[in-house]
Amino acid sequence: xxxxxxxxxxxxxxxxxxxxxxxxxxxxxxxxxxxxxxxxxxxxxxxxxxxxxxxxxxxxxxxxxxxxxxxxxxxxxxxxxxxxxxxxxxxxxxxxxxxxxxxxxxxxxxxxxxxxxxxxxxxxxxxxxxxxxxxxxxxxxxxxxxxxxxxxxxxxxxxxxxxxxxxxxxxxxxxxxxxxxxxxxxxxxxxxxxxxxxxxxxxxxxxxxxxxxxxxxxxxxxxxxxxxxxxxx
Numbered sequence: 001x002x003x004x005x006x007x008x009x010x011x012x013x014x015x016x017x018x019x020x021x022x023x024x025x026x027x028x029x030x031x032x033x034x035x036x037x038x039x040x041x042x043x044x045x046x047x048x049x050x051x052x053x054x055x056x057x058x059x060x061x062x063x064x065x066x067x068x069x070x071x072x073x074x075x076x077x078x079x080x081x082x083x084x085x086x087x088x089x090x091x092x093x094x095x096x097x098x099x100x101x102x103x104x105x106x107x108x109x110x111x112x113x114x115x116x117x118x119x120x121x122x123x124x125x126x127x128x129x130x131x132x133x134x135x136x137x138x139x140x141x142x143x144x145x146x147x148x149x150x151x152x153x154x155x156x157x158x159x160x161x162x163x164x165x166x167x168x169x170x171x172x173x174x175x176x177x178x179x180x181x182x183x184x185x186x187x188x189x190x191x192x193x194x195x196x197x198x199x200x201x202x203x204x205x206x207x208x209x210x211x212x213x214x215x216x217x218x219x220x221x222x223x224x225x226x227x228x229x230x231x232x233x
Contacts, residue, residue: 018110040113043113044106047105048121054095061147067230074222128203134209139160146231
């Protein structure tokens with residue numbers, strides 16, 4: 001991660017995003033308060049949604065930087081399931097760090113969000129991250145694309161991976177927005193935590209199912225992995 005300037009830059013984007021919200025005029029043409037001025041407690045959930053977008057390049061192409069090393073992973077007496085779980089754990093830790101970085105930026109630049117909103121945001125992040133892992137692991141094996149360390153300009157990922165990843169993020173963030181909107185309308189913000197935890201159970205189940213099939217999928221696509229990741233452009 002530290003050898004990749006793109007990932008390091010992405011880690012700093014939440015602070016810039018919050019700063020942009022601060023510099024944005026808070027009144028519209030009709031002198032009415034904007035959304036963030038009327039509902040400042042929703043700044044953290046909205047900015048946290050960026051963490052899911054941050055995962056797209058790394059979760060849906062998990063073997064991008066393996067290069068010829070993918071041959072050792074294929075031949076090693078290690079299940080692909082365990083390899084991907086390790087990658088998922090690392091990316092989960094990065095996502096949690098990113099969320100706390102976002103929380104610190106919002107607290108310092110705006111105001112600390114209510115604890116119930118923070119808890120709901122992290123529960124939503126859990127549900128979205130597990131969903132990304134469930135689908136991203138399969139796409140990483142079926143449609144790998146080699147990337148280079150330290151290169152700011154990279155070739156594009158597989159078209160189907162990009163399309164599925166973007167639709168997935170739109171769906172996850174859309175569901176999250178609906179949950180926050182409904183619970184705010186009911187004046188029951190704590191209900192969002194319960195809903196997101198239930199959704200997390202669903203996505204965790206999907207994640208477990210995908211892991212149970214990933215070894216067979218990797219075996220069927222080992223030639224694709226070797227040909228794409230070992231190719232020298």
